[in-house]
Amino acid sequence: MHTQDREKRTYPFPEFPNGWYVLANSSDINVGDVKSYHYFGKDIVIYRSSNLAVHIVDAYCPHLGAHLGKGGTVVGNNLRCPFHHWQFDESGKCVDIPYSEPQPKACLKHWAAIERNGQIITYFSTDGSAPHCEVPEVNELQGDKFPGWSQSYFSKFEYTAHVQEVVENIVDLGHFIPIHHVEEVPHIDEMTFSGPRATLRYSTKNKVLGKIFKAMLHFEYYGPTYTVVKVKTMTDIVLIASMAPTANGQLRHRFHFRMKNMIPLLNPILLRIMAKQIEHDFMGDLPIWEHKIYREHPILCKGEGAIMKMRNWFKQFYSSETPPTKNAIPLKEVS
Ligand code: FES
Ligand SMILES: [Fe+2]
Missing domain, CATH: 2.102.10.10 (Rieske [2Fe-2S] iron-sulphur domain)
Known part of the structure; x- marks a missing residue:
């Protein structure tokens, strides 16, 4: 075609x-x-x-x-x-x-x-407006000022998607089993919205090397593109998840990870393994994002209400003067 x-x-x-x-x-x-x-x-x-x-x-x-x-x-x-x-x-x-x-x-x-x-x-901002909130200083990411935590591990990768699709995905509970292969549909324990800030808590069960691990995730959103995520699993992990558009609908996604020290000499390796696992889970969505269209009026089922709440929260980040996106984020060729 x-x-x-x-x-x-x-x-x-x-x-x-x-x-x-x-x-x-x-x-x-x-x-x-x-x-x-x-x-x-x-x-x-x-x-x-x-x-x-x-x-x-x-x-x-x-x-x-x-x-x-x-x-x-x-x-x-x-x-x-x-x-x-x-x-x-x-x-x-x-x-x-x-x-x-x-x-x-x-x-x-x-x-x-x-x-x-x-x-x-x-x-x-597309209209020159002032920042809607501050970017927090996250204690766990301050290195020697906050002992007991590993060195940083940074990663970045690129894919084609609209920023909103990526954020909306986090509360799309129905995709976690087919795409992220969790053991059961996660349950949202808390979701709050306050101006440009939002909070989300839920837990998942993942199978890694045949063993089931429970992970509690706490997302703190500082506007649409800067998120502090705290994960409790075998140890505590803190990460910044961010994305920035480059060109032609590409997003450059970045993670900055640190974890609470587990075994002194092995910390860098353990952090790398856990970071790679989180990245791998995240990347499960990429083929979907690269080929999907946006449904403005989706047919949703019971339990999917959080998607529309997230969309409503997102509206505040668009300038009313800026025109909608037409064809700027191309669909990937289906071979
Ligand atoms: S100083 Fe002449 S182009 Fe920059
Ligand atoms: Fe996802």
Whole structure:
């Protein structure tokens, strides 16, 4: 079947909800690094100045359009363009031109940038609105300041989906047996919504290597794209789950894991095994997301009410001025 003959995947809301998006790990950007990324269909650059601050800026120089990630350098706290060596300060203002007066009109766009829980995060909104909540500092992820916990384990992978489908999936109880192979349909013990925050608790029973393990999961949502998950199973695991759109409907998903120490020398291996298991479970959904359409008015059965509650909560993250998503998240080819 030719691509143009296929169903189109459209959504009655915009492609990007307003929220906190993790773009990189803190350890990816050392002092003096200037690195190129592509998010929200835009080229951006992330750099760390001498005072340790991280900055996220548009990739193209306001002068004659050179890509700042291709040869741009950090000079003190400024970013210097590779083409004519104009320098931009931490507010984006042009502060130095080697052969002329600084041009105040030449301003480099800075994106919101914070560093928290070992990651670099921006706030993206389609209407320029202010952040709807703060990103918390999670004690268990603060390293030596919180003893008894392992080192961090980070992972990332990509897939095609709309952010809302990923969040909605967590309360879609009927898919847990067919897709995630749990032993019984989970029961939601708690689900609360309060402005941009939401909380969800449920437990599952999973079979790993022939043995059944019970896991209690506690999700804390800070807007649509930044979630702190606390898992109680053989030990305690804390993770940040986040996703950020790159281009053509792709999401870059990131996990940051730590676990309560179990056996000192084996902790890194045990964490890796458990993290891989969580990732593996998560990835069960990918083939469904990559091929599914969005049903605005689904036919649901008894016990599936949480899906619509989650959808209602999600509405607040879309700017009413931003048009709905048409064909931006292509369906994967069915071979
Ligand atoms: S293009 Fe950047 S300084 Fe000229
Ligand atoms: Fe799932």
